[in-house]
Amino acid sequence: MSLQAHFVLMARYNQWMNAKVYDAASRLSAAELAEERGAFFGSILGTLNHLVVADTLWLKRFATHHSSSTTLAVMEPLPIPGRLDQPMFDDLEGLTAHRKWLDDVIINWIVALTxxxxxxxxxxxxxxGIASSKRFSQLIYHFFNHQTHHRGQVSTLLFQVGIDIGVTDLLALIPDEPEKR
Structure with missing residues (x-):
């Protein structure tokens, strides 16, 4: 499996898990979503919002990289978040619509990478403002790992309020291979 194919799998996993998490979160009231729960970003909504902030920051950075700028040009009109906890949307409905859009952007971008x-x-x-220069593929690993990390927090917070999002393992999306004889 090529590195690019591996990232396609990760992008599809990301989309699948976001759909599961957002579906589960939609079962809660606005007050329950915003309730302080002691997580890094406070609430379920705050943590989901942070993922949108971080994805926006990274995708805007990635847009400056070679041909990625073509597939990520859709990110250009979005403002650069000033803080990692900056509210992007006040409600789950707006955040959900934007999350779905971002996940489509991510898949389209990953598929086009060389x-x-x-x-x-x-x-x-x-x-x-600290400058860095890192291998692009390693930054993409970080990008997906960061999402998994915070979605894990959200799945725990949801479980604590009685909502089980079900299977979360990447294994569920890894296709079976024919047996070699």
Whole structure:
């Protein structure tokens, strides 16, 4: 499996898990979603919002990288969030619609990546203005790992209020291979 094909799997997993998490979150009231629960970003809504903020920041950075700029041009009109906890939407409905759009953007972008892009470096500044230059493929690993990390927090918060989102393992999306004899 090529590196790019692996990232396609991760993008599809990301979309699948976001749909499950947002469906589960939609069963809660606005007050329950916004309730402080002691998570890094406070509430369920705050954590889901943080993922949209972080994805926006990273996708805007990624848009500066070679041909990625073509598939990520749709990110250009979006403002750059100023804080990692900056509210992007006040309600789950708006956040859900935007999340679905972002997940489609991510898949379209990942499908278009080339090996040359994945092996090149990306220079960027973080939210504190600190410059970095890192291998593009390693940043994409971080991008998906970050999402998994915070979705795991959300799934725990949902479970604590009695909502089980079901299977969350990447294994569920890995296709079976024919047996070799």
């Amino acid at each position: 090996d040359d892009e994945l092996n090149a470096a990306l220079s960027y500044h973080n939210t504190k």
